[in-house]
Amino acid sequence: MNFKKFESAEKLRGGYYTPADLATFLARWVSKISPNRTLEPSCGDGIFFEAINNSKLSGEIVGFELDEAEAQKSQERAQTLGLSRVNIRASDFLGWALEAMDDKTERFDAVIGNPPFIRYQYLPALFQDRAQAIFDRLGCKFTKHTNAWVSFVLASFELLRPGGRLAMVVPSEIIHVMHAQSLRSYLGANARRLIVVDPEELWFDGTLQGAVLLLVEKKKKATDYAEGLGIYPVRGRDFLQFDPEDVFNTPQSINGKTVEGKWTRALLAPATRELLDELIATNLARRFDEVADVDVGIVTGANKFFLVEDETVQRFGLQKWAYPMFGRSEHCPGIIYDDEQHQANASSGKPTNFIWFKDTSVERTKLGKQYIEQGLKESLHTRYKCRIRSPWYAVPSVYSTEIGMLKRSHDTPRLILNKVGAYTTDTAYRIRAKEGAAEQLVYSFLNGLTALSAELEGRHYGGGVLELVPSEIEKLLLPPPSKITPEIDELDKAVRTMSMDDVLALQTKRVLGEVGLSIAQQDELLSGWQRLRNRRHRVSSEAT
Template identity: 65%
Template sequence: MNFIENESAQKLRGGYYTPDDLATFLCAWVLEINPTRILEPSCGDGVFLGALRKAGAPENTAVTAVELDAVEAAKAKRRANEVGLRASKIHSTDFLSWALDATGKSEASFDAVIGNPPFVRYQYLPEPFQKKAEQVFRELDLPFTKHTNAWVPFILAGMRMLRPGGRLAMVVPAEIIHVMHAQSLRAYLGKECRRLVVIDPQELWFDGTLQGAVLLLAEKRKSKDDKAEGLGIYEVRNREFLSLKPEDVFAAPQSINGKTVAGKWTRALLGKETRDLFDELVEHQEVHRFIDVADVDVGIVTGANKFFLVTDDVVAENGLERWAHPMFGRSEHCPGIIYDKKQHAANAKAGNPTNFLWFSDRDVLRYKKSRNYIEAGEADSLHTRYKCRIRSPWFAVPSVYSTEIGMLKRSHDLPRLILNKVGAYTTDTAYRIRTLGDVSADKLVSCFINSLTALSAELEGRHYGGGVLELVPSEIEKLVLPLPSNVNISLKDLDQKIRTGSAMGVLESNSRVVLGGLGLSGAKQDDVFNGWKRLRNRRHRISSQEMVETV
């Protein structure tokens, strides 16, 4: 978990300013509708004000700009005067408060909204700002989550103040396409807009951050009768697209509506044939949703992993053998799909924390060795941590059980199920999975390695800086899993292949067996595999050209 005291001042205020060429491109697009009133919700030092003039905005254009930082707001005011936008009004205040107060007033209807909203987690926002963010969702009758980020209510408030037929052009995090906390925003944009286009780059546009960014171009519907075309994603490499007319870029991608816009937008990154094939396979009688064949639960939540998850040396030094139980919780602990005594011993030899200390009740205080260890934890104030202090006694971790199958929360290439042959415990970096009905653990684990399931993981999951795929239980439950009755895979052989081969090679070969067992042709198998590879490469920021060069 990240704590506010560990974050930089720049990150806490979301102050990553837009490169001038990108700002100019966005301004040129909104100027195509000849706006007279423009809103900039987070103007910083005035990058977009200068870009408006560079893109051809008339001097009498009325720009209303908002900036929380008074020093930056003063810079923006000077820049507005320097570039000739003297009709601009710069408000040094919190945008959400300003927008909530202004909504409904005649002067709060804008032809265009431009900018780069702050990328700040909800947990890092001061409490008054948090309340304003919640109010934005409430007034729009949208589901709210405290996992949100400041840029989400900024866009919602900006879109709300946009007149029918107006345009919104913003730099937003690439995660808008897939994170759960942006679902309300995606649904709202899909309902309010005639057309949406996301310009999706292969590279990072902001130095000093792993956060990918995209350009969002949204044109609001003129009336309820105005047809909503949906979403189009325009993939770009480098900045070559900046030489094109913004209107041509906006018109270029094919719009997709329906389930693509209603849910995560990742589907729009696939071709129509792949989307149709995926939907066709979902209906196959031997293809299941994960929730129908297995139960998913989070791992053990200790509240103080370094205290409860320890090496053999710590167990021996403190005489804690009575309370030590085998555990795993990291990808390096599980290089294959079988966790057995041999793997557990290898982890222990490598000095990994392979022991979970389970102090199940107060009786442990009767023993000097366990009491000394617990008192040492209290000396480090572990008992004051949130997860520890809300239970009594603080050292008695709840919900301790193991399952025959585990699954790590994050993965680099593709998620795997792990057959837990030693009954090891797992922390909340992994999930505990139990099969339902007559599905065997071996069958579930071996058939899980296939390109259809891997593709559905890319569609359902999310990723952040660094390109690591993450799945939460509700997303795992939606995964598509083929379980052909005529297929039997050697788990031992598959485990060895995963340990020694490439993820891509193993996935392709095992997919031939699993998807072939469904009766799927080789061409259609290739289509599914290539769909997965396309999304995996985007997540890793690998271009198609780079793939050719490395094969």
């Protein structure tokens, strides 16, 4: 977990300023409709005003910047550029927007900018309330995982006049994170057309956060046809020399389920989307929640205290309360967690013990009491998950399952056959098979269909690591496990010794071939997985 006190001032105010060439491209596109009134909801030091000047964007410009020093810089930059019709307001945009939504005179022909990227929990309480109020006002579902940029885009789009344009730099997570689902649905319902310019590389120095350009044109009437979403992939910056109108009109729009849910489907070739739909319709692709149950791992509230290596167990005499556990990829290099793997982990000094205090008996031993006191000195008892239980070190909901799954993965997720009944923490999930044996589920899970499905349903952040939460895992597609003949030991060896590309190619042939998919269909699924995996890893298309 990230704590506010450890974050930089720049990150807390969401201040990642836009490169001038990207800003100019957005301003050129907006200028095509000759707006009389343009909104810049988070103008920072005024980089977009240079873009506005370069693109000869006419009309009144209304800008907002909460930081007074930055607002002053922005106003001065506008004056230096000779932009006379610029009004910078050193105030909170979201608070103003809530009032402006009721004032029908406050509407704009265009919106341009780069909204602040700030986690909800880092916002002051007043701004948290305003961010949520934007969602409530628009009838959108809100979650406290929401980032500030989502509320900014929602409010800005709502303040557009019919037929108006919104051109913004936004995090690439708009395509896949759950907290942006309300925004995706809202834009899909109210936009005539929306385009995402999706780069292979990172545009912002000093951050692992990817960014995209979002170009949206609002419907003129509520009954107008919504064309849907188009993705415009780019490598390098040559596209900035093109006519922005051509970029906006080039991609083939996709509607229906692609816009209703995550936008990752739009990144696939049409043939791949059609194949997925065919497999679902013929019941050759089953949803994970049809064949298995998934639950979060054990939530300790202080993993470093409760998950320890053998040396700590011996030093504090904790053998009575120590149980086998795994929770990291380094614990599970294959797909089987057995006594041999557990001992190998312990011998290498990894934390392989889950300390489970079922009562207060640990405090009746001298060394055990010292261990509890060590936790108190570290203020662990004040952490939320610890302070709401009594005693603070009694971890609830402790049970193990025959199958585990790590929360994050590099190439693709895999299930772990838990032969020793080891416990898993909240870095992993607990899974029970409902159809077929555990070995069949573990074996059939690793294939091109499921790997592609994980890319479509999961999310990723800086560094390109894929993450899945239980509600996303439940939507994963896989072949019917009961129809698969497992060769579990052979697969375990392959995962330990081969690249994941080679393992998936082999498993796709075995598993999907066994349920009747042709070689061409298998290749289509693998190609789709590689396409999305490489995008997540930011592997250049030139290298593939």
